Amino acid sequence: MRTVWITGAGGLIGSYLVRTARCYASEAKVVALTRDRLDLTNVSAVRIEFRRQQPQLVIHCAALSKSTECEANPTLARRLNVEVTALLAELAVEIPLVFLSTDLVFDGRRGNYDESAGVNPLNVYAETKVTAEQVVRANPRHTIIRTSLNGGSSPTGDRGFNEHLRRAWQAGQTLSLFTDEFRSPICAEVTARAIWELAARNATGLYHVAGSERLSRWQIGQLLAARWPRLQPRIEASSLKDYSGAPRAPDTSLNCTRAQVLLSFRLPGLTAWLSAHPDETF
Numbered sequence: 001m002r003t004v005w006i007t008g009a010g011g012l013i014g015s016y017l018v019r020t021a022r023c024y025a026s027e028a029k030v031v032a033l034t035r036d037r038l039d040l041t042n043v044s045a046v047r048i049e050f051r052r053q054q055p056q057l058v059i060h061c062a063a064l065s066k067s068t069e070c071e072a073n074p075t076l077a078r079r080l081n082v083e084v085t086a087l088l089a090e091l092a093v094e095i096p097l098v099f100l101s102t103d104l105v106f107d108g109r110r111g112n113y114d115e116s117a118g119v120n121p122l123n124v125y126a127e128t129k130v131t132a133e134q135v136v137r138a139n140p141r142h143t144i145i146r147t148s149l150n151g152g153s154s155p156t157g158d159r160g161f162n163e164h165l166r167r168a169w170q171a172g173q174t175l176s177l178f179t180d181e182f183r184s185p186i187c188a189e190v191t192a193r194a195i196w197e198l199a200a201r202n203a204t205g206l207y208h209v210a211g212s213e214r215l216s217r218w219q220i221g222q223l224l225a226a227r228w229p230r231l232q233p234r235i236e237a238s239s240l241k242d243y244s245g246a247p248r249a250p251d252t253s254l255n256c257t258r259a260q261v262l263l264s265f266r267l268p269g270l271t272a273w274l275s276a277h278p279d280e281t282f
Contacts, residue, residue, distance in 0.1 A: 003029045005055040007088070008062030010034040012150055012159035013100060016192035017059060024196035031055065033062070040084045050091045057199060058097045060088050063129075065102075070125040071246055081128035086135045089142065097142040098199055101129045103183065103210065105146065108249025111182060111214065115206045115258055122247040133206075140204060145195060148210035148254055149220075151270075152188035153281050161185065162282055165224050166231065174234040177217040181240055182251040184210035185220055185270045187282070197263050207259040213269025214253040223274060227282070 004025065008014035009032035021030045031053060033040070038049055040062055063081050064070055070077035089097060106113050107120035121127045136142045151162040158167065168175055186209070194209045215223075218237050225233035240250055256267055274282070 002027065002056035003031060003053055005031050005033055005053070005058045007033045007040060007058070007060045008100075010155050011061055011065075012152055012154040012188045013147070013191055013195075014059075014061035015155050016152060016188045017061070017195060020189060020192045020196065024193055025200070028057075040087075041079060043087060046087060047091065055092075056095055058088055058092045058095070059100075059195065059199070060085060060097060061100045063100070065125065067104075067123050067125045067246070070128065071123060074124045077124050077128050078131075081125070082131045082135070085132040089135050089139060092142070093139060095141065096199065096202065096204070097136065097139070098195060099132065099136040099142065099144050100195075101133055101144050101146045102126065103146055103148045103208075103252035103254050104249060105130050105133070106249060106252045108181075108251045111251030111253040112255050113208070113252065114255040115208060122249055137206070143198065143204050144206045145198070145259075146206070146208050146210075146254065147191055148184040148186060148252065150186055150188040150191055151282060154188075160188065161220065162224055165221060165233075166228065169225075169228065169231040169233040174236060175221060176236050176238040177221040178240055178243070179216050179218040179237050180250060181217050181248060182214050182253050183217075183220075184213065184253045184256075185215055186211035186267070187270075187273050187277075190268065190273070193265070194259065194263055194267065198259065201262055203259075203262055208254040208256045209259050209267065210254040210256055211269050211273070212256065212267050213271055214251075215270060220270065223271060227274060 104126040105119040151160040
């Protein structure tokens, strides 16, 4: 039985990896690493635990992922997103490591990005992910998985894009959603299954794992508003042209063909997934 470290186990994708391990990695002894269990910024503590537990696989999901927090504290963002990744990559030099990255490494000028497309990050969060990717890419044993907006039920109830929308509507807010900002949303449970399958195949290098449907923020809002009529959800359309905040990428939709040929199932679009799971908490 091999030991698998999952960092960020208290987050959305990390928690789904832990929950689905019984289905997709039944032979694994999963060590769910949360902040209270192991502070990944404590270098000596991480080294000691790594030597003691000797994991045979590391799936690194932990990150400072909120763009606003990264913009407010770029030093902390680099520490958590780059330095921690570099430490784990160093410790895992002889074993597989799977690193979770983001579609936001692209500037969004054209969309449908495959793995050969050049990156051009527009914010601090994306910049740290690009730097961390470079660290991981240096080891041919290691894997980078870029994903998009993930939804689902997180332990804290505030990690999935669906949870943010639901909380706002529960508070009676009217949401202004862009009609011209596009992503490839996916359920985190599907992402977790894909990660387990790619890890089982020892698939190394770079892969895109996201939903097969390109949707705007406005379209995503419409789908979820229709799912939760009891919340009396209110949305209004807006445009990036009228947005005055930090730069945003207009279309970071992903082409997932490279990963898809290795998977035993089709990566679904959000519309199809919601239709197929009408009773699932989302």
